[in-house]
Amino acid sequence: MKRRRGGAIVADAQPSADGRQAAATIAVYPGSFDPVTNGHVDIIRRAALYYPRLIVAVLTNPSKSPLLPLRERMLLLQEVCGNLSHVEVDCFDGLLVDFVRRRGATLIVKGLRIVSDFEHEFSMALLNRKLRGGADTMFLPASLEYAYVSSSFVREVFSLGGDISEFVPAAVLRAMTRMRVPHAVEQRRSAGPKRLALGRKKA
Ligand code: PNS
Numbered sequence: 001m002k003r004r005r006g007g008a009i010v011a012d013a014q015p016s017a018d019g020r021q022a023a024a025t026i027a028v029y030p031g032s033f034d035p036v037t038n039g040h041v042d043i044i045r046r047a048a049l050y051y052p053r054l055i056v057a058v059l060t061n062p063s064k065s066p067l068l069p070l071r072e073r074m075l076l077l078q079e080v081c082g083n084l085s086h087v088e089v090d091c092f093d094g095l096l097v098d099f100v101r102r103r104g105a106t107l108i109v110k111g112l113r114i115v116s117d118f119e120h121e122f123s124m125a126l127l128n129r130k131l132r133g134g135a136d137t138m139f140l141p142a143s144l145e146y147a148y149v150s151s152s153f154v155r156e157v158f159s160l161g162g163d164i165s166e167f168v169p170a171a172v173l174r175a176m177t178r179m180r181v182p183h184a185v186e187q188r189r190s191a192g193p194k195r196l197a198l199g200r201k202k203a
Helices: 038-048 070-080 096-102 115-133 151-159 170-202
Strands: 002-005 008-011 026-031 053-059 087-092 107-112 136-141
Touching (some): 038 053, 038 107, 038 136, 070 087, 087 096, 107 115, 115 136
Parallel strands (some): 026 107, 053 087, 107 136
16 A cells, blocks of 8 residues: 655555565664755755654764854754654764664665765765664765755855855854854954054055
8 A cells, every 4th residue: 555745655564575664764864964954954855755754863973073063953953844743853973873773763864965975975884784783874866956065065155254045044044144243243353453553554
């Protein structure tokens, strides 16, 4: 029997050759989400059509020194996933495969953008199958309009004063703009006397 979920027709649970039930899969979509981009949201929406439960897992690892604190990254994800009832946001540190097992999930979902992603993502997928019993990875190709959008580009454009409104959800734009205002005021304050001093020197 088949049921309709979102735009997709999803088959009811069918035991596979090794006895696992495909349609009962809980999938994990991991990332730093610093910040969540429109490309991430596209992958979340599309992945959510195929899995009865999708856990968006935010890496807490402070060694990456994120621009946005963990709580803010999670709140933004919750806001942008708000209308998807079977999507939840959680966080993890340590090995992804340990988190996957802890949450009773069996599958990792990743988005694949440009070709250069492939090598890294492919080796991570192989590694994640090997580690401690492992978990398999399924890749969704990025939609064409987001194929070049990454969190690191967004951070760079933002830090150089560029317009990121096309690349991130409105909530992210608001949060990042709020961050920029006190930062810019502080920068102007500390740059002020230096500019005056330089001006006097020239004259
Ligand atoms: O958004 P990112 O930063 O590209 O996401 C990378 C992430 C979180 C998926 C990856 O760094 C990860 O899985 N980290 C957890 C540590 C781990 O399990 N490492 C072994 C597999 S590479």
